[in-house]
Amino acid sequence: MQRFTARAVVVGDRAGTVVPDAVLDVDDGEIRWVGPAADAAPAPDAETVDLPGVLLPGLVNTHSHAPMVLFRGQAEGLPLDRWLGEVIWPREARLTGDDVEVAMTAASAEMLRNGVTTSVEMYFSPERIAAAVTATGARAVIATPLIPLPGMPPLEEQLQHSVELAAGTPTGGTVEYGLGPHAAYTLPLSILTSAAAAAREHNLLLHLHVAETATEGDELLARHGLSVPTLLAAHDVLGGRVLAAHCVHMDDADLELWQEYDVAVAHCPASNAKLASGVMRLREMLDRGIRVGLGTDGPASNDGLDLLADARLAAQLARLREADPTALTAAEAFWLATGAAADAIGRPDLGRLTRGRQADLVHVDTRDLRFEPVGDKEDLLTHLVWSGITPLVRDTWVAGRQVVRDGVCTTVDAEALRADVAERAARLAHGG
Structure with missing residues (x-):
């Protein structure tokens, strides 16, 4: 003992x-x-x-694309759609599995140094992410991404592989797999429905982006006449362990759906601020009993993996939004990075220093x-x-x-990782 x-x-x-x-x-x-x-x-x-x-308690990062340390500081000053389309996605198309593993190892070591012991990762090469966090000794919930990018298998094959990977991983270890359909604006609704059904069948975390920007749902609204949260409910995506990232642009009806289906929210204040995506209705969500945990998002849009800094920013933004210095207390801000974050990802064994927890x-x-x-x-x-x-x-x-x-x-050579990340980032940036 x-x-x-x-x-x-x-x-x-x-x-x-x-x-x-x-x-x-x-x-x-x-x-x-x-x-x-x-x-x-x-x-x-x-x-x-x-x-x-x-x-x-070890901090719990509810939304991360940590291997994006390879793109830290790049695409500065662009809104999300241009940031992705003009810089990030073209560079990600050149990624190898080795790139992802090295980058995740470096990011995991950085998070551990910052007190983050668990992160929810949505990124390519999930098996290499698992190898990286196993090497550092951290925990991860890996939401295997589903996204229709050039060079990737058909979405149905991506989903089948993701489910097989999750179902074939023993429980009780430091790595847990979930499903990570990117968003309603990038995926057919039928794939979202299938992914949600598979997640409920196997009790997996279903993690997706929702309402990050003010305009991302415009095409869906024009086509269906419904907001994205309403569309997700109508297509049987909600229910089970659903974790929605960002949720910045939500009206009262959307929040009522989140209450009804007990959808958890990954709040990413630093990323939302850097990309000028908006300020989430955090106080209202908490008052409605919606589960919320803090996330850093990827280190290309934050640009750090410092969850305590994000807790401070969450409190600052909540107080500014409500024009009320009591809108989020210090205790609540810290809870959002610990106990509340563990609750948001469905891990009652993490996030608090009480008997019986990890x-x-x-x-x-x-x-x-x-x-x-x-x-x-x-x-x-x-x-x-x-x-x-x-x-x-x-x-x-x-x-x-x-x-x-x-x-x-103590588990990795941080200096060697630093040099390796720098070399790989230069190659990806210049098309090598």
């Missing part, structure tokens, strides 16, 4: 529970006990890990001016959200296994 002692444990629940002078016990990759040190039972045989800072832990060293002053224990949570503390993440564990030690990812 491992016994962690820390200045405090931040649980990751909506209430913003903070346990000062805390002990957390881990056995076989699972949290066995957490609470005040004064209440901890003696554990003379435990391996003790004394930490000077606070312990957080021991995905993040240590933030609070011996820094950014953590002064602390008058009440709640100040620790406030500083986590508002003070830009990601550089203070020192250690990360996944299922009790340490994968970041003193700010360095």
Whole structure:
């Protein structure tokens, strides 16, 4: 057994529970006990890990195309349709499986260094993504993409392969497969219906983009007379484990459908802001009981994989939208990256530091001016959200296994990955 002692444990629940002078016990990759040190039972045989800072739950990134580190900073200043059509898709057409695996390995190491232990990935070469996160020791829910791009198999074959891949993967590991039909504006509705039926049959996460921009649904609206959420409901796409990314341009009727079908939302404030896609109705979604978790989106449209920075931005944008400094509390912002994000992807074993959950832990060293002053224990949570503390993440564990030690990812050679990513990105940018 491992016994962690820390200045405090931040649980990751909506209430913003903070346990000062805390002990957390881990056995076989699972949290066995957490609470005040004064209440901890003696554990003379435990391996003790004394930490000077606070312990957080591993952050959960609900929407990512992480191998797009190969395109970080490219297509600057373009709206989404031109960003995709003129720069990203042509360069992605030159991708190899090796490119994807190297890029995902680098991105996974970056996320672990930032305290992100789980990400929902929608990208090409899903088996290579799985190999990458297995190498780094992270977790991933891989939503195998369905998209009609040149050179890719017919959509029916893509769907069949995706279902076979998911059905053939053992449960209980660090990799889970789902289905990732790109969006209603890029796919036939019949494929979306088939993908949703397969996801429900096999209890898979169905992950797609919805209402990211104001105009993406115009053609569908003209053809069918219905909004995209209404179309999805009419074609039996909703129901089961559905996670919709972005959901920026939603009216009241759309939100009512999300409530009715318990559709979860991946909120990507940094990407939405960079591409000028809009500001999501976050406060209204939460008040309606819609499950929402934070996502970074891809590192070509963010351009980071820093979920704590996105939590701060989510709170800022929500307060600006509502003209209300209480529109999203620090506790809620942090919850959106932890417990709420785990709920959004249907993983009740992640996202909170409570007994019975996976021991995905993040240590933030609070011996820094950014953590002064602390008058009440709640100040620790406030500083986590508002003070830009990601550089203070020192250690990360996944299922009790340490994968970041003193700010360095221990499972891969980050410097070699940096050089490899730079070389591959140059080749893709110049058509080599």
